[in-house]
Amino acid sequence: MSEAIQTNVSAAVAAIRNANRIVVFTGAGISTESGIPDFRSPGGIWSKYDPREFTYQRFVESEEARAKIWKMSAETHKVLTSADPNPAHYAIVSLEKADKLACLITQNIDGLHQRAGTSEEKVLELHGTALYIKCLDCGKRYEREPIAKRVADGDYSPRCDDCKGLLKSATISFGQSMPREKMERAYAESESCDLFIVIGSSLVVQPAASLPLIAKKNGAVLMIINRDPTDFDQLADVVINASAGETMSMVVETLAL
Numbered sequence: 001m002s003e004a005i006q007t008n009v010s011a012a013v014a015a016i017r018n019a020n021r022i023v024v025f026t027g028a029g030i031s032t033e034s035g036i037p038d039f040r041s042p043g044g045i046w047s048k049y050d051p052r053e054f055t056y057q058r059f060v061e062s063e064e065a066r067a068k069i070w071k072m073s074a075e076t077h078k079v080l081t082s083a084d085p086n087p088a089h090y091a092i093v094s095l096e097k098a099d100k101l102a103c104l105i106t107q108n109i110d111g112l113h114q115r116a117g118t119s120e121e122k123v124l125e126l127h128g129t130a131l132y133i134k135c136l137d138c139g140k141r142y143e144r145e146p147i148a149k150r151v152a153d154g155d156y157s158p159r160c161d162d163c164k165g166l167l168k169s170a171t172i173s174f175g176q177s178m179p180r181e182k183m184e185r186a187y188a189e190s191e192s193c194d195l196f197i198v199i200g201s202s203l204v205v206q207p208a209a210s211l212p213l214i215a216k217k218n219g220a221v222l223m224i225i226n227r228d229p230t231d232f233d234q235l236a237d238v239v240i241n242a243s244a245g246e247t248m249s250m251v252v253e254t255l256a257l
Contacts, residue, residue, distance in 0.1 A: 008240045009247060013254045015221050015238055016095070019195035021102040024092055025211055029200025029226055031108050033245045034083040056176035059168060060136070066166075067156040073130070073169045074148065080109070080130055085116035088199060091248035093117040094257040103189040107201065107208055109171050124182050124189075126208050128171040133158075137165025144169075178207065190214040198224040200244045203232050212236075 016022065028038040054072065058065035093116050095101040104113055104123050109130040113123050128134075133142040140162055147167055150158050158167040172178060186208070190196060196215035203209040203224075212232055216222045223238040224230060225247050233239045240247050 005240055005242050005247075008238055009250050009254070011238045012223055012225075012240065012247075012251050015195055015223055016100065016197075016251065016255060019100060019193075019221070021193045022095055022100045022195045022197060023102055023189050023193040023211075023215065023220075024095070024104045024197045024199060025201060025208075026092075026104070026106045026108060026113070026199045027201025027203075027205075028108065029202075030086075030088050030244045031083070031110055031112060031200070033086045033088060033200075033243065034110075034112060036079055036083045036110055054174060056173040059173060060166065063156050069169075069173075070151045070156055074152075077130055077144070077148070080111070083110065083112065085112045087245035087249040088247075089113055089116035089118075091245075091252045092199075094252045096122060098255075098257045102193055103185075105186050105189070105208070105211065107205065124186055126172070126178065126182055126186065128169075128179070130169055130171050132170040133167050134170035135160035135163060135165045136168055138163040141170065142167065183207065186211055187214060190220075191218045193220050195221045195223065198222075198226065198230075198232075198236075199248070200226060201230075202226065202228065203230045 032038055053065060054069055059069050089112050092104060092113065096118055101122060104118055106113060106123065106125055107127050109127050111129055111131045114120055131144060133144055133147040138160060140160055147158050159165065160167060190211045191214055193215055196212050198212055203212065212222055216235055222236045224233060224236045225240045225244055227241060229241060
């Protein structure tokens with residue numbers, strides 16, 4: 001690492017050492033280091049499919065659309081389940097073990113934070129999870145594999161055992177409302193933290209991108225760790241443009257967490 005980055009790592013260490021309630025916010029950048037591509041990048045999922053065909057409304061209204069969406073879901077699921085947590089995921093677990101992590105807010109749908117060891121109750125998956133299936137009517141959650149087998153056998157409109165509502169991957173699709181309770185908790189945690197750490201997010205997807213502003217407005221220290229600059233860098237107290245895994249590993253090793 002360059003001398004400038006090492007200086008910023010020292011600032012990150014000091015900020016974490018002084019913090020009592022840390023909120024960590026993660027985006028696609030933390031998972032790319034586990035081999036999961038950013039689906040919006042060239043060569044990603046959305047370069048193969050037209051996002052306009054994959055809206056929540058299309059899923060509800062058209063079995064043809066559901067067949068396409070289930071096919072894409074199967075492709076992404078193979079990618080997600082072949083990946084493993086990386087050092088950045090484990091570094092966040094260290095923050096929890098040190099009793100500093102108040103909440104982990106993630107835009108990712110891969111479940112890698114939980115696999116690394118972050119407690120389920122600490123994780124807010126704003127965009128849902130690709131690892132489970134959910135009824136759109138009653139909310140009942142299903143293990144993915146049995147439903148995926150039904151779809152693979154040609155049932156592109158699998159229904160809930162309880163209420164007969166449509167089943168869908170438990171992710172938030174284009175045009176689907178964000179989960180109100182999770183967003184309310186995310187706002188509350190951002191307001192009450194004393195350190196807000198962004199890891200691997202370009203901070204362009206709203207409303208989640210407003211969370212660091214809320215934290216900063218309420219007196220929290222703002223730290224951004226991302227390979228590329230973001231539009232929020234000028235507002236941050238600490239900015240590190242480097243690998244999430246390498247950076248967070250250095251931070252927790254220095255802190256001896």
